[in-house]
Amino acid sequence: MAAPPLLTLQNIALTFGGTPLIQNAELSIAPGERACLVGRNGSGKSTLLKIAAGLVESDRGTRFVQPGATIRYLAQEPDLGAFESTLAYVESGLGPGDDPYRARYLLEQLGLTGEEQPASLSGGEGRRAALAHALAPAPDILLLDEPTNHLDLPAIEWLESELKSLRSAMVLISHDRRFLEDLSEATIWLDRGLTRRMDRGFAHFEAWRDAVLEQEELDHHKLDRKLAAEADWLRYGVTARRKRNVRRLGNLHAMRQQYREHRGAVGTVTMTLAESEQSGTLVVEADKISKSYGERTLVSDLSLRILRGDRLGIVGPNGAGKTTLINLLTGVTKPDEGRIRLGSNLQMITLDQRRMSLDPNATVAETLTGGRGDTVVIGGITKHVIGYMKDFLFAPEQARTPVSVLSGGERNRLMLARALAQPSNLLVLDEPTNDLDLETLDLLQEMITDYAGTVILVSHDRDFLDRTASSLLVSEGEGVWNEYAGGYTDMIRQRGQGVQARVIAKDDKPRAAPKSASAPTAPARRKMNFNDQHDLKTLPAKIGEIEAKIAKVQAIMADPQLYARDPERFQKASMALATLQSDLSASEDRWIELEMLKDELGG
Template identity: 55%
Template sequence: LDEPTNHLDLPAIEALEERLAAARAAVVLISHDRRFLETLTTRTVWIDRGRTRALDRGFKNFEAWRDKILEEEETAAHKLDRKILDEEHWVRYGVTARRKRNVRRMRELGELRKAARERKRPVGKVAFSVNEAAGSGKRVILAEGVSISFGGRAVVRGFSTEIARGDRIGVVGPNGAGKTTLLKLLTGELAPDDGRVSLGAGLQMITLDQRRASLRDDDRVADAITDGRGDWVTIGAEKRHVASYLKDFLFKPEQWRTPVSALSGGERGRLALAAALAKPSNLLVLDEPTNDLDLETLDLLEELVADYQGTLLIVSHDRDFLNKTVTSILTPDPSGREGQWTEYAGGYDDMLAQRGAAPAMAADARGPAPALRKEQTEAQPARAKLSFKEKFALEQLPLRMDALTQEIAALKSALADPALFGRDAGGFAAKAKFLETAEVALAAAEEEWLALEMKREALKAE
């Protein structure tokens, strides 16, 4: 199966997962969907710089293994006193730094989700205080009793919400549920049949659609960034050459003159993202942004979204991406009532914990789904809280991570001494071994902390 989840909705992806998990046949998958790979794979093959590397474990273990290999290569290069000068150094070895920064970002996202839970009213009872509404510049979108129908079918009915500055809203649901329609209503692109949508003052909105329609094959890569107006772009208060700006999106320096038609699917995705973020905005609308992106580009997209200071509206079927980026989820109501949408604080897994089932087609929701929700509700008390051991680990792991980080820095500083090996070969070897052990321990501690923190957030949302 070559990218089987591209353009599938969430119910279809989860049905495919169940079918493949039950199959007795051998399965070979190419995919960028992390959750899909983690659920199904028992062995991983990594194609890296023209060679294949095999891991006799599933994708769940791949990224830590890959990062360890890249860190070992970088350490070996320093031991030989070689400085890697080409641009590939940043592209490849930046992966591990991004992963470590993502641990910090997950902490920050947890705080944002906590704030969202405290601010949002109970599900289905949208009511906003006068004081909140009066907060100048804080309200981005206010929808009041919004409805729209097509061909006699209600796509959105009586929907109300308030989106504040800095919110990150994910929209999920099956194909045909009206996700893009809801997005267009909220951004003012479509007028509702009933109700009212008010947009905040001073909004500068940029949209990245799933078809990447803004890219023209005949243009140079640079033209997509500057709209054909020279080779310089202003980002914030800084004027930068387009080649320098494109480097931030993993492009090589010489590619800025390349025609768009020569780019791969992943490169086109990065270029569309770079073009969108080059324009000033405080509201970013992403419609299926992860389609056709490779894992490296997905890492970059997660980092860029996490650092974005404005408000985000994201339609996506990528569960892992939603877990790492959004503060709340909009999805069709679990009752299956036509046109009804419900908002849940947190990411995708938080939404599942609160509603008891994944978004499905309306017919499914009216059928066996209630029994499934009852089963899951009955099973939930067994995992209603963290164990004492888990709570203790959450308190102690950050301290251990800090200590390991300091130890690693000290060891790297010692190994950077070019005279150490000649002076004390045994000491050099011992420090190198200690460094390897400390780096493995740090990666394990980060992964354990991240898993526990996400579990804590999911339990808190129930």
């Protein structure tokens, strides 16, 4: 018999500013279930997750949480002001029985020391601290809204592994397609205020969504034709049978009301790229370039040729120098050593990841037109700014909206709209996928694929790189960059591993210089971190506790009349015994592994 759900939302409705945001949403999460919540930007996903977390009260509907179940919610904008350090903030989420060492472990894995003061944190560091705060107690239910934001590729892949190892039930919101495919077992689609559920992972979502929308349009078309037929019958049919006429008239009015209230699928972004004259065959040539800041070397002796039509992806951990490398390749920054040669007839458009080039005081229309008139010229064709705004899902009334009040996703769409209206033959995209919904991502991928010019892009989105890049330039550490043919999956096949986290020495000092080539090099050995040491110290006691629990359960099951007298208790005891024996086996294997490692390292 399936376990009852830990969390249930039924008939949830919420209205903001007179417009229904959520009309009839439902959500049910069973123990250990991993579900993703998907939908367009602005569809209400984050709001529904806050309702599930108990942070927002709905106008209608019921929320039920199993008594005693613990919930942790990943806040988009965490408040750390009341804490002295990130460690204190993460430890504040731990319960009496939780492992205090887990707080330090999570902070270390997310690139934080625990000593950071909240006032000095960047937005990304605050989000990573909030992620550690949510994961530290291993709750019954995890509600994670964009957990991969501000994480680089090594951290994203670590997070996937960490979440897979937890027994917590999860509801995930993310624009990272690969992240959702790897983790989700069920998909909840929030569309036009309603939820639909598919008991399969995100990998099957798009085919299911398209089938649902196709059937919906077919049903709507049938209703439209029936409406026309009923209207003709009323105009020209026999009128003697009065009661039947009245009934059919009532049916017609009901169908007209249904037709008026039908909310079609939300529109899609229409991207048209203004391309300029063709560039020369050679776009960029780097000859043994190097770049350092202080004692940190970001690029060392790199030689590279980018030809017309190439789609070069640049990947590496945070701090590896990806943005610096883009600036070198495009001539914005001069190398310390070596030479950069740019090709002929280049017209470059750059989309920066921070949207810094947007004037927060300008309106949406002014941003697109440059403050000149009310038209936009795209590929030699003049278009009214309102029509161009609609192509990127902006409502006409947003024409006078200041940039400062737009959401992150809207700002990204505005940056795309402005950039794509300018003639170019070289696109430079630094994290273009931030805050874009999946449908807009699909169209951006198609646009890049069809673009006749050259593309240089930085991204932490593995699926996006697989779909767009013809080759990847990967950071190997210490300023070394190597090029691999294909996308991210192809790179892993050739390289044997994904992108590794950058090693940061204490006080951000450079690591010691390598020994002379003539000196023998000892093979690298794994070291015991504080988590290993903690496990080695505590596992014997934990194994003893598990063995004692097993003995108690076995004593209960030794009663030969138990099944006949109380079959439900017998079933629970059997399940508990299986779980305990699995835990015992895993704990013993871990303890043996650590003992062998300790012996290898000389005690």
